[in-house]
Amino acid sequence: MDSADVLIRPAVVDDADGIASVKVLSWQQGYKGIVPDHELDAMSASKHAVRWREILNRSDSVTWIAVSREEVLAFASIGPCRDADIPPGSSELWALYVSPDHWRCGIGARLWSEMKITVIPPAAPIVSVLVLADNERARRFYEKQGFQADGTSRVIVIGGRNLDEVRYVQKLH
Secondary structure (H helix, E strand, O other): OOHHHOEEEEOOHHHHHHHHHHHHHHHHHHOEOOEOHHHHHOOOHHHHHHHHHHHHHOOOOEEEEEEEOOEEEEEEEEEEOOOOOOOOOOEEEEEEEEOHHHOOOOHHHHHHHHHHHHOOOOOOOEEEEEEEOOOHHHHHHHHHOOOEEEEEEEEEEEOOEEEEEEEEEEEOO
16 A cells, blocks of 8 residues: 555544454454454454444543545554553553554554654653563564563453563653
């Protein structure tokens, strides 16, 4: 895909279906072998769309999308950092997903770059992101974008399976 055909813009409520579709497809392909199959198989774009309509109507985060010809190709959502050990005023990248058909095309990097410049408050000292430890593709992506694992990890449970998350940070100033 020609990157000139891709528009990066703030998401609106009408984008919820496209965002949900990207999330479900990304999880089903990207987390195969990491998240239990029964959890991935049970995912529904229509259920996630309901949740994304709620998120897009709130003011605690900002979501942007990469779109081409009215199709959502990727999305990212940023809000205040939820970790108490990160400096006050820092941001957290709550989600960044690219449709599997567009992986490794530069869309995720372009979306992140635009959001970093436009969305993150100028005074934010750090932006953090949590990544499943076994998600090597995502870890390489964030490292390429200048994030570094800071040694913080935690265990989350998805579909009855304990999964390790690692935190990546990027110092902005």
